[in-house]
Amino acid sequence: MNMKDNKLKISGAESLIRALLEEGVDLLFGYPGGAIMPVYDELYKFSDKIDHILTRHEQGATHAAQGYARSSGKVGVAIATSGPGATNLVTGIADAQIDSTPIVCITGQVASHLLGSDAFQETDIIGISTPVTKWNYQITKASEIPDIISKAFYIASSGRPGPVLIDITKDAQFEFCEYNYKKCNGIRSYLPVPKLQNEQITEAAKVINSSEKPLIVWGQGVILAEAENEFKEFVENSGIPAVWTILGLSALPTEHPLNMGMVGMHGNYGPNVLTNECDVLIAVGMRFDDRVTGDLKTYAKQAKIVHLEIDPAEISKNVYAHYPILGDCKESLKKLTNLVKKKSLNNWIGLFDNHMKIEYKSVIEKDLFPSKDGLTMGEVINSINKHSKGDAIIVTDVGQHQMVACRYAKFNSSKSNITSGGLGTMGFALPAAIGAKIGASHREVVAVIGDGGYQMTIQELGTIFQTKTAVKIVVLNNDYLGMVRQWQQLFFDKRYASTEMVNPDFVKIAEGYSIQASRVSDRKNLDNAVKLLIESKDAFFLEVCVEKEDNVFPMIPSGASVSDIRLK
Amino acid sequence: MEEEKIQYTISIYSENNVGLLNRVSAIFLKRHVNIMSFSTSQSEIKDVFRFVIVVSVSEIQIKKLVQQIEKQVDVIKAFYHTDKETIFLESALYKVKSSSLFEERQIQNIIKDSHANIVTVSPEFFVIEKTGFRKDTEKLREDLSKYGLLQFVRSGRISVTKAPMGISQILNNFKNQNKKNE
Ligand SMILES: Cc1ncc(C[n+]2csc(CCOP(=O)(O)OP(=O)(O)O)c2C)c(N)n1
Ligand SMILES: [Mg+2]
Numbered sequence: 001m002n003m004k005d006n007k008l009k010i011s012g013a014e015s016l017i018r019a020l021l022e023e024g025v026d027l028l029f030g031y032p033g034g035a036i037m038p039v040y041d042e043l044y045k046f047s048d049k050i051d052h053i054l055t056r057h058e059q060g061a062t063h064a065a066q067g068y069a070r071s072s073g074k075v076g077v078a079i080a081t082s083g084p085g086a087t088n089l090v091t092g093i094a095d096a097q098i099d100s101t102p103i104v105c106i107t108g109q110v111a112s113h114l115l116g117s118d119a120f121q122e123t124d125i126i127g128i129s130t131p132v133t134k135w136n137y138q139i140t141k142a143s144e145i146p147d148i149i150s151k152a153f154y155i156a157s158s159g160r161p162g163p164v165l166i167d168i169t170k171d172a173q174f175e176f177c178e179y180n181y182k183k184c185n186g187i188r189s190y191l192p193v194p195k196l197q198n199e200q201i202t203e204a205a206k207v208i209n210s211s212e213k214p215l216i217v218w219g220q221g222v223i224l225a226e227a228e229n230e231f232k233e234f235v236e237n238s239g240i241p242a243v244w245t246i247l248g249l250s251a252l253p254t255e256h257p258l259n260m261g262m263v264g265m266h267g268n269y270g271p272n273v274l275t276n277e278c279d280v281l282i283a284v285g286m287r288f289d290d291r292v293t294g295d296l297k298t299y300a301k302q303a304k305i306v307h308l309e310i311d312p313a314e315i316s317k318n319v320y321a322h323y324p325i326l327g328d329c330k331e332s333l334k335k336l337t338n339l340v341k342k343k344s345l346n347n348w349i350g351l352f353d354n355h356m357k358i359e360y361k362s363v364i365e366k367d368l369f370p371s372k373d374g375l376t377m378g379e380v381i382n383s384i385n386k387h388s389k390g391d392a393i394i395v396t397d398v399g400q401h402q403m404v405a406c407r408y409a410k411f412n413s414s415k416s417n418i419t420s421g422g423l424g425t426m427g428f429a430l431p432a433a434i435g436a437k438i439g440a441s442h443r444e445v446v447a448v449i450g451d452g453g454y455q456m457t458i459q460e461l462g463t464i465f466q467t468k469t470a471v472k473i474v475v476l477n478n479d480y481l482g483m484v485r486q487w488q489q490l491f492f493d494k495r496y497a498s499t500e501m502v503n504p505d506f507v508k509i510a511e512g513y514s515i516q517a518s519r520v521s522d523r524k525n526l527d528n529a530v531k532l533l534i535e536s537k538d539a540f541f542l543e544v545c546v547e548k549e550d551n552v553f554p555m556i557p558s559g560a561s562v563s564d565i566r567l568k
Numbered sequence: 569m570e571e572e573k574i575q576y577t578i579s580i581y582s583e584n585n586v587g588l589l590n591r592v593s594a595i596f597l598k599r600h601v602n603i604m605s606f607s608t609s610q611s612e613i614k615d616v617f618r619f620v621i622v623v624s625v626s627e628i629q630i631k632k633l634v635q636q637i638e639k640q641v642d643v644i645k646a647f648y649h650t651d652k653e654t655i656f657l658e659s660a661l662y663k664v665k666s667s668s669l670f671e672e673r674q675i676q677n678i679i680k681d682s683h684a685n686i687v688t689v690s691p692e693f694f695v696i697e698k699t700g701f702r703k704d705t706e707k708l709r710e711d712l713s714k715y716g717l718l719q720f721v722r723s724g725r726i727s728v729t730k731a732p733m734g735i736s737q738i739l740n741n742f743k744n745q746n747k748k749n750e
Contacts, residue, residue: 130591134641188738
């Protein structure tokens with residue numbers, strides 16, 4: 001008998017679990033079904049090594065995997081059956097694609113001899129997911145599993161991260177095969193990190209050094225590259241004011257003296273207006289989304305653009321980059337820091353302070369310290385800041401509460417702001433918070449959600465209940481799809497078409513899942529309620545009934561210039 | 569002002585993976601870019617596939633399209649070229665009733681003048697092949713259509729570039745890099 005016959009043969013399903021273990025996976029989020037049952041059977045056998053969190057909907061599994069990835073920096077994994085299980089993953093995959101979140105999704109598929117026959121629960125998930133994945137692949141033979149899984153993790157996590165979907169036919173899960181695992185560390189057609197070109201850095205340093213009104217705009221690239229320290233040094237050594245996109249939030253502490261606030265549609269006044277006054281704009285790991293730039297024809301036209309970016313396709317995609325610096329910003333920032341001279345930019349920075357004073361008077365003061373009776377979303381966030389001391393991870397959904405939370409939440413450390421940015425997926429927050437808490441169990445995780453979005457994935461309360469994940473949930477209830485209502489008020493003459501909601505008793509629902517719950521509608525009770533929420537060792541639900549028809553300002557009306565940001 | 573649109577040939581070298589075709593065409597679909605011609609084949613390198621795609625877009629647009637294509641994991645390298653920078657051809661097949669070949673002497677002259685080849689002759693029909701520029705295959709189509717074309721089909725553009733592509737070098741670099749790492 002030769003060596004080869006001696007080699008142990010295992011099922012495709014077992015190979016999958018072994019490959020996942022090799023990749024350091026100890027947890028999956030998912031939902032079982034016919035076409036993935038062999039894998040679930042192995043999960044049962046390997047339950048001492050690998051955990052499975054049963055979400056209440058496959059969409060929840062992808063968002064939980066995203067939350068996990070974003071709080072831990074690791075790859076999140078979601079698993080589902082074929083057909084409806086697979087299609088339910090799509091929203092989370094699309095969200096991960098546009099927000100560059102590393103997740104691997106595994107779907108079961110009908111047996112290979114049935115492919116193309118419209119078999120029960122057969123769906124072309126490869127075709128469906130192609131435009132929203134970084135890479136996808138259908139496995140029809142057990143022997144392919146180790147290599148493809150290792151490739152999947154490599155692709156999801158390297159370069160600009162993103163979602164990968166692997167579809168495995170049921171016969172491949174059953175089939176016995178030798179198991180040989182080799183970690184993937186390169187693919188010949190794929191260059192994840194472009195090689196840094198020193199000339200690009202020297203050229204950029206020159207223009208930065210000769211600038212008088214430079215501005216840094218940073219995005220999530222800083223967090224994805226784990227370049228927070230390099231970034232901070234660059235900011236401090238150059239003395240240049242820095243502003244953030246919504247996904248860049250928390251990479252630099254809120255209280256940092258050179259952190260000037262948020263750009264974009266509901267960003268701060270100064271950062272937006274002064275974008276059109278700077279002479280050099282240094283973009284770091286951001287992609288000039290239209291929610292950031294407003295009208296491109298009037299965006300930073302006076303400025304020379306320096307763009308530090310890992311993805312060559314982002315260079316000059318929306319905004320022409322005079323000085324592109326391709327590569328990993330962890331490296332390029334370090335080199336750039338060595339070449340830039342510290343500037344005294346007091347007059348220029350003074351302009352940010354002046355704008356902040358204006359914004360404070362007309363917007364912030366009213367949001368945080370209102371004189372009217374009704375509670376504002378801003379004061380709730382303020383109270384969370386007070387009790388979390390800026391150490392919590394804040395997970396937000398999509399709408400007014402999201403903008404308010406991102407504007408006012410205080411952060412001391414990175415990977416603390418988890419929100420659906422590019423896709424704006426309502427329903428993201430609750431499952432993402434579960435994943436975020438599991439990915440960073442030592443940290444406080446507070447989900448801030450609107451009454452609308454909450455009801456899109458409210459079933460994940462069941463997941464919290466079953467897994468006892470200590471997520472803190474704050475629903476800012478205005479009985480409206482508030483952000484849409486705001487647009488209806490401002491741009492559709494207050495015709496509130498289908499934005500008012502008759503809501504159920506959210507406290508009772510939470511209690512139905514044995515989650516401690518309370519409701520606040522009076523200012524005098526707010527602080528204590530938030531205190532109890534934060535101090536609770538277990539999951540806690542707090543509904544805050546806020547003013548129904550408040551608006552979020554400042555605001556750049558869609559298609560307008562960043563200069564035309566409205567304060568009211 | 570609309571940017572001026574011109575014809576570009578995109579050449580893609582890729583792994584021969586099922587699904588890449590979908591991925592590439594999705595890039596055009598998403599941006600409402602009409603594909604004027606599309607062909608795929610084996611390339612000069614073993615196990616490397618080649619796509620040739622013709623589109624009519626502005627220069628800014630072609631750059632972005634190629635950046636997006638090249639970003640795909642299974643794409644080794646993508647290029648774009650103007651017509652001047654490539655040697656390109658299309659092939660066309662024309663099926664004509666045999667009776668007209670004998671009844672209409674003119675047809676024989678058309679075939680001779682156009683330097684087309686007769687591929688097959690049968691009692692019922694004959695098939696002509698013509699390879700060349702679009703205007704040549706088009707002219708022949710117009711000329712023959714007077715005599716009743718039974719079928720006409722034209723291939724996608726195939727093209728080679730005047731400048732070298734350097735794909736083997738990219739693949740060799742990767743191989744050497746990997747050896748170093750091992
Ligand atoms: C899945 C999904 N459907 C629709 C929308 C459009 N949308 C954006 S914000 C919003 C309203 C959100 O309402 P709510 O969750 O109550 O938050 P609020 O704005 O009131 O804070 C809607 C409907 C979306 N972003 N996502
Ligand atoms: Mg609401």
